[in-house]
Every structure is written in structure tokens, then in C-alpha cells.
Amino acid sequence: MTSCERTARLYRSRRGMMFGVCQGIADWRGINAGYVRLTLVVLTVFTGFFPFGLLYLLAAFFLPLEPVHKERDFYRRSHIKRGFYDLRQEFDDLSTRFNRMNRPSTGSGTERDWDRRFNNS
Secondary structure, three states: OOOOOOOOOOOEOOOOOOOOHHHHHHHHHOOOHHHHHHHHHHHHHHHOHHHHHHHHHHHHHHOOEOOOHHHHHHHHOOOHHHHHHHHHHHHHHHHHHHHHHHOOOOOOHHHHHHHHHHHHO
């Protein structure tokens, strides 16, 4: 997931620096995490620890951790065309692998010899 791609829910990110709160907010709003971190530091310095430092710690404690990669990809497929496209890609990959397995061997002479022995017996 890129830093500018929005998520549907607010989670603590697994890719965060400390607790993942700023990265999670950045992913949720679709902005760069550096801006969120800079804003938090500036507000904490100018207002003191009480409002923003405490809110950060509460968010670190109460926000759920983002789902693992496969779950996140599943939930991100909410757009129907994207889901069909991904399904078609997986089907094409499987089809290619299956056709490759059924293709007769065109390798070296020993491979052809083994194939001929196996198929004739």
C-alpha cells in the first residue's frame, strides 16, 4: 500500500515507527505519514504533552492493529471491477501453469528418452 492510498478504517499500522498511530492516520486519510508525524511533534512541543501526547498514547492503546496482508487485500477489493480483474489474473496464471505442465517435453535427448519410455509403458 502506498502512502497516499486511503483505507476504509482507522488502524494502527504495522509499518509505523513507534506504535504505528501516525502511519495509520496517514493511511486512513490518504496523506504522507511524514506530515502527520511533523504535525504531531509541532503540536506536542507548542501545547505540551497533555493534549496531543496523551491522545497519541491513548490511540496507541485503543486502536486495533491493521489486518494482515491477505485480509487487507481482500477487504480492499471492494470495487467489483478490481475484484474481477484480480480473479481473472489468478485464473490466467493458473491456466498458464497448467498448460506448461501438459506441454510435451522438448528438452535434451535424455528427457525425451525418459518421456518416451514413460509414455510407452
